[in-house]
Amino acid sequence: MAYRKEILHKVRQDYNQKRNRALGEAAERLAALHEKYPDLAAIDSALAKTGMSLVKEIVKGSEGIQDRVAAVRLENERLQKDRADMLVFYGFSPDYTDVKYECTQCQDTGFCGVEPCLCYKKALAKEALAYAGLARLAERQSFDTFDLKYYQGDNRAMMEKVLAFCKRYAESFHEKADSLLLIGNTGLGKTHLSTSIAVSVVEKGYEAVYTSAPNLFSALEAEKFGREAQLTMQEVLDAEFLLIDDLGTENPSALNNNFLYNIVNTRLITGKPTLINTNLMPADLMKRYTDRLASRLLGEYAVMRFVGSDIRMQKIGF
Ligand SMILES: [Zn+2]
Known part of the structure; x- marks a missing residue:
């Protein structure tokens, strides 16, 4: 790679x-x-x-x-x-x-000699992170800064498994790795672990694209209507690893649903790994998107459920 x-x-x-x-x-x-x-x-x-x-x-x-x-x-x-x-x-x-x-x-x-220096490898990874749109997130969110202390009881045991799974996924990532769907309420660390995986994938030299759902769909809409777009459908389909953060926070529209189906379906067919995280529960996914799309996500992605109580609220003392 x-x-x-x-x-x-x-x-x-x-x-x-x-x-x-x-x-x-x-x-x-x-x-x-x-x-x-x-x-x-x-x-x-x-x-x-x-x-x-x-x-x-x-x-x-x-x-x-x-x-x-x-x-x-x-x-x-x-x-x-x-x-x-x-x-x-x-x-x-x-x-x-x-x-x-x-x-x-x-x-x-x-x-x-002929070996790339450590400083060179780091510089490449840093540039690749910037290129993938991850530079700022990567500064704060990594596996090292993911703290299990915010999860209690059974939730903690479950989140330990989720964390271990995500680490293993990142370590053994390859071009045909599984696609992942991280599901759970707001503030349970989905973005944090998604970013951690993406950073590790980028550091291995894979070409990744990170985008929040609202940015993704507004870019695709801009492209469709001939305006300047920050991201094109081709780039989204071609990326060796695609991370869509916070699916469901975009404006609901039939057009966006079509874009999403095209992305999910095409990338499954070409075997390119995609990571999607969302606050929507399975029933909401079916309601919000078509059954056809929801069944692809729930049936063909590896699904990880995040549990616990909102970390952001815990941090401010609730
Ligand atoms: Zn050097």
């Missing part, structure tokens, strides 16, 4: 920029020092010469090479030390002219 081209391109560009910036700033610091302190410039040119003589000695090769190379090395070390002392004497740190990379591991290339 690979990140999509736009994301790779954007991250590559960012790395080129920050590396060039680091190199450019170091060069500027050095040039300014050389201008102000000619003795430092002299040491640097002597150092450059020892580098050259080292190459020459190696090229000459043969007899006594080890001694000659050692002598040049010694001279080089002496100059390096003088240079560091001189920088300190002028009030700078000894590494003042070094290139200050953001990541010392990969020197802002994104790669350590």
Whole structure:
């Protein structure tokens, strides 16, 4: 599984920029020092010469090479030390002219040898989250911040299972993973766990689309009537993982029901995993949408029921 081209391109560009910036700033610091302190410039040119003589000695090769190379090395070390002392004497740190990379591991290339650096993987995931519309939610909502203390008694036991299921789903996610329907009243953590799953899917490099139901349907409506749309039906159908948050909060209309049926049906046929969460209970789903749609959701999605009492209310002391 690979990140999509736009994301790779954007991250590559960012790395080129920050590396060039680091190199450019170091060069500027050095040039300014050389201008102000000619003795430092002299040491640097002597150092450059020892580098050259080292190459020459190696090229000459043969007899006594080890001694000659050692002598040049010694001279080089002496100059390096003088240079560091001189920088300190002028009030700078000894590494003042070094290139200050953001990541010392990969020197802002994104790669350590042929392996992508950890910083690069993180940058890709971050960009992908932004691309999926998840950047802001991902800051607050992850499996780590999901707290079972808000669920009591039998509810807690049930929510432990729900949490374990969602974690397992996220860990073992693949292109043909099941679709999920998370059902339950407001304030029971459905969005929190949906986001946690989506973040983990995105971090694995899958292309995900996150959208709230009202935004989804208004975008599709805009597209249908030729207005500028934030999301197109094609993107929704093509996404490797689609998360529709809070189904049922959109304006009810026959058009929206058609959009939804098309999304659910097409993605089931193409085997693309979808996660939908909703406050609507099964009977409400049937009433609100067609039986045909409700039976697809309830029959072909893995259904997880959220139980308990509103966490948001508990947090404010009710
Ligand atoms: Zn790095």
